[in-house]
Amino acid sequence: MKPKNQYSRRKFIRNSALAGSAFFIVPRHVLGRGHVAPSDKLNIAGIGAGGKGESDLANFAKSPNVNIVALCDVDDRLGTVNSRKRFPKANFYKDFREMLQKEAKNIDACSISTPDHTHAVATLAAMQLGKHVYTQKPLTHDIYEARILAQAAKKYRVVTQMGNQGGSGDGVRRMKEIYDAGLIGDIVEAQAWTNRPIWPQGVAKPSGNHPVPSELNWDLWLGTAPKEDYNPAYVPFNWRGFWAYGTGALGDMACHIMDPIYRILPIDYPTSAECSIANQWTGMNQEANNVDSCPVASIIHLEYPRKDKKATLKVSWYDGGLLPKRPDELEPEESFGNWDGGVLFIGTKGKLLADCYGANPRLLPLSKNESAKAVKQTIARVPGGTEGHYLQWVNACIAGYGKGVTSSPFEYAGPFTESILMGNLAIRSALFMDPSVSGWGKSKFTGRKKLLWDAKNMKITNFDEANRFVKRTYREGWGSLTL
Structure with missing residues (x-):
């Protein structure tokens, strides 16, 4: 034996x-x-x-x-x-x-x-x-x-x-098979959304004197981030909503939800990004805008030139409870994604909807899915799917x-991550205010400025202040990221 x-x-x-x-x-x-x-x-x-x-x-x-x-x-x-x-x-x-x-x-x-x-x-x-x-x-x-x-x-x-x-899920592979079969034609637009944040965003930077728990090495937790006093508002979970440590709702969920867009279509880097945001304000005092925290909700628009030289692809992202308009082909009681979010492909011949992780892909209207059953499996699956x-x-x-x-x-x-973080570049630029000026109407609040991106050189070409967010300066003792 x-x-x-x-x-x-x-x-x-x-x-x-x-x-x-x-x-x-x-x-x-x-x-x-x-x-x-x-x-x-x-x-x-x-x-x-x-x-x-x-x-x-x-x-x-x-x-x-x-x-x-x-x-x-x-x-x-x-x-x-x-x-x-x-x-x-x-x-x-x-x-x-x-x-x-x-x-x-x-x-x-x-x-x-x-x-x-x-x-x-x-x-x-x-x-x-x-x-x-x-x-x-x-x-x-x-x-x-x-x-x-x-x-x-x-x-x-x-x-x-x-x-x-x-x-590694079956869903995104099935979506590509359906797309490759030509059932929705050429994709011209994609929309993605999430219910996040489920942690505080749009909040003021926390303050107060707090003892550091004996089990926590706060200096090591800060790592590359600027020196700051310990605050329980950050750990163990809510750091996600603060720019010094996290990347907000977009960074947390887009790598899951936008993956089918990036995996199926011939794109790599966007050429432009713009956004609109909802943040916490105090009356009419613009300077009360909370620039240390990610916004309560945002809508981001990215434009991608296709690598096959076809028309530019328009991609939109929604978070904080905001949603794109429900497709006309979707019946009033039919689900639009799931609780965590969803993704919608809009093609020249039809539409393809999926839940978070690219799960449960289906053609719209749902009656079209009978024809999708005839599409053969051509892409190998990962054993175990998402767990695999x-x-x-x-x-x-x-x-x-x-x-x-x-x-x-x-x-x-x-x-893929670079293209997602372009959305945060737009958000942080929209929140940007010049500290050298003050008073209502004097701050450089850029609002819905459209940023133009030179991917080769990793540079915004029409708003230089935004380039400070492309690369951080690490705290002393942590060096810099070089090969």
Whole structure:
């Protein structure tokens, strides 16, 4: 009778993208950077062990071919406690830089599930050590960071995946099959929306004296962000609504909801962005506008030149409870997306609607879906769908750079994230006020200004003040993001 672990390994190989490949038992140190010996399990370190990090690590651990060997979190409470109990053999750290230094020989890959403002520095540090990386959405806080991470993945030859699980779902693949079959003609417009934020936005910067919890290293939590006194208004969840740390409703959800647009159509970078926003005001005092916090609600319009040289694609985003007009083809009681949001493709021959994650795609009117049943499946599905997003990355890491496949490698996720963050560039420019002037009617409140984008040079060409938001200056001691 063969040992149980040999059967598990053989079964794994048969069911993964590695099937049909020849295996040789080679030690990890012989293979070098960016490779995992097939005789080994994938040793993963978690940078961010609570919150989303807790569930990410639990999903990776479902694979019998994964060891969680190290954990890092600045806040040893809540989900971090659960992760430490789940993986008692994993060494625990509070500073990911210390962890990477001490565990470099023990880890093959890193899962990064920190607040947005730490994604890029932690991810790049891991890649520079030759570690494969799985980084939560949005890939980065800033446009410049997304560009750098996409370049780094190629330079350091590591397997990458952004945590937008819908990218591995059946829904987006079915949408492409329907589109490729010509049932809605050529897409000329796309609309996407979400119910977020479900955390405070449009609020004033919090103040007050608060003791730092003993379990929290506040200085490490701040990381690249400016020095600021601890406030419980930020942690553990509501940092999402503040520009210093989060990317608001757009950054939180667009990587899920807009993914079908970017994945199906031949686009990469928008040429322009404009927005309208709803924010908290005090009477008629324009200076009470809360520039430190993302707006209560926003509408964003992006224009993309198609790479196939066809007509420009118009994409609109709605959040904070705002919605596009219901399609005339949708009956009054029929659902328009789901609670989390949705996406609508408007074509020259028809319309295609889906829920958040690209789930439940359907033609409008719904009576047309009988014809969609005849469309054959032409695109391979990811085993496990959205949940398979994790195992897909694990399999690709074990296969090695250039051999395994992931749904959202940084080659894809980098430009995708950049295009999403263009919307935030428009929002932050709309909120911009010149601190050198004051008084009603004197501030540079740009309102609905249309920003023109030079993607090659990562530069707004018609409003230079907006370019301050393309790339942050990191706090002293955190360096700068360079390859």
